[in-house]
Amino acid sequence: MYLTDPRCEDRALACDHPCFDCPVRDAAVCNSLGREDLAEFRRSGTSKLLAAGEALCWQGEVATEVFSVTRGVLRLSILLPDGRRQVTGFAFPGDFLGLTLEDEHPFTAEAVCEAQLCRFSRARFDGFVEAHPQMERRLYSAAANELSAARDQMILLGRKTATERVASFLLQMTRHSPQRPGEPLRALLPMSRTDMADYLGLRIETVSRELSALKAARLVRTVSVHELQILDRDGLNRLAAGTGTSAA
Amino acid sequence: MYLTDPRCEDRALACDHPCFDCPVRDAAVCNSLGREDLAEFRRSGTSKLLAAGEALCWQGEVATEVFSVTRGVLRLSILLPDGRRQVTGFAFPGDFLGLTLEDEHPFTAEAVCEAQLCRFSRARFDGFVEAHPQMERRLYSAAANELSAARDQMILLGRKTATERVASFLLQMTRHSPQRPGEPLRALLPMSRTDMADYLGLRIETVSRELSALKAARLVRTVSVHELQILDRDGLNRLAAGTGTSAA
């Protein structure tokens, strides 16, 4: 048996490496680690599988663990005392959950479809980070990226119309949807209309109406409730930026 | 002459230390540094004074410098192509400007009143951070705090009513306003009504009307256009959380 499989070169890992078949090993925070450190890191944690709808953690609960998403999509949401909900984001494969210094979870995280994660005790994780400065830098970079996304969302929530919000959202989702070369751009929408509405600061009926309008304007086409084809990407881009004709 | 002034103890600095009279030396990112490192850090940068209304940097411009606010308040805003503006935050003394890995400024920063900053070339700053891991950790902590604030703002923009937004904002401003012991809580509002509106996702007229309603409900009292007294903090808290009576 080879120490490194012949097929594996450069950043690739030996077949017997615990992260060998990790689908996000180049995207997740662990991509800052070398083979040896990565293996040590991986062994310090365990794996967790979530069924669709299952909760990973609850807002306000003491956070004893951190996670890295390897498969599936999670919904991150905050509840107001009277039941109003804001979805502050969705977590995709490669995303890290645990970017906080508070010891309570800042939001509730629930799987919108079956999801898999790497799980680490926070104490261990912090110790590991302490010993690996490049990890600290990678966490900072993850935080900076989230901050940038948060600012975009503030523009969307504070200043965009319903049409613009939905158009922006669809384009954002195309970036998280695997594309088939040669086929038209598609947007996979694993979450419910309610989730979209709570993310976009709208009501479910408004999201539904805006989607119908986009279909009527031939900017998108329905494949199923959870999958759209983008027929006019430029048109959608114009709508999303607020420079579009009121076609939709 | 003493190396350390007799009045200076513990974290205090010698009179001849360049940060001796810095009003934010315990709040800014540099608070992670010891005396020697701090002095070296300070000497690697310069000071910058902004007049009210003056811009520090423009969204999209290449960011060659980073800043630490020592006095005054800045407005951080993003412009949509058609002129709509979202104020993503205000920067107060102790806040750091430069939490990004992009090489362009993510927002426009302008002084809402006279402001003073420490300025560092980004290259030098990055080099310094590289050499001082505790600084890296402090930057991460600053990013995590901003992220938490950004999430709060998403709830506000996505799910709160105009009344709740203005109430939340006033409470937030009290935390940035120096309080005089024994006197009623006050909120200093150095920014214009337009700035508040663009921060809260409202129009200037709505902000004005909501403030008037809070006055009429005797929850606040006007000292001047830029200063309010909070007469009923609990009532305001209830309004801000969405659990308030519709008194206002």
Next chain:
DNA sequence: CGTACCATTGAACCGTTTCAACCGGGGTGG
């Protein structure tokens, strides 16, 4: 002391919400 700009107030309008009905697919039980 005048003027220009920012803030406030009023009234009509409009985009989104609210309330309600309807549709359709998937699972269950008769």
Next chain:
DNA sequence: CCACCCCGGTTGAAACGGTTCAATGGTACG
């Protein structure tokens, strides 16, 4: 096997919160 039901999604009509447009008031600054 199929009828029924449940639930998420869509569509329609009325209501409403916040915006828009317009006029007035106040204040800081030249």
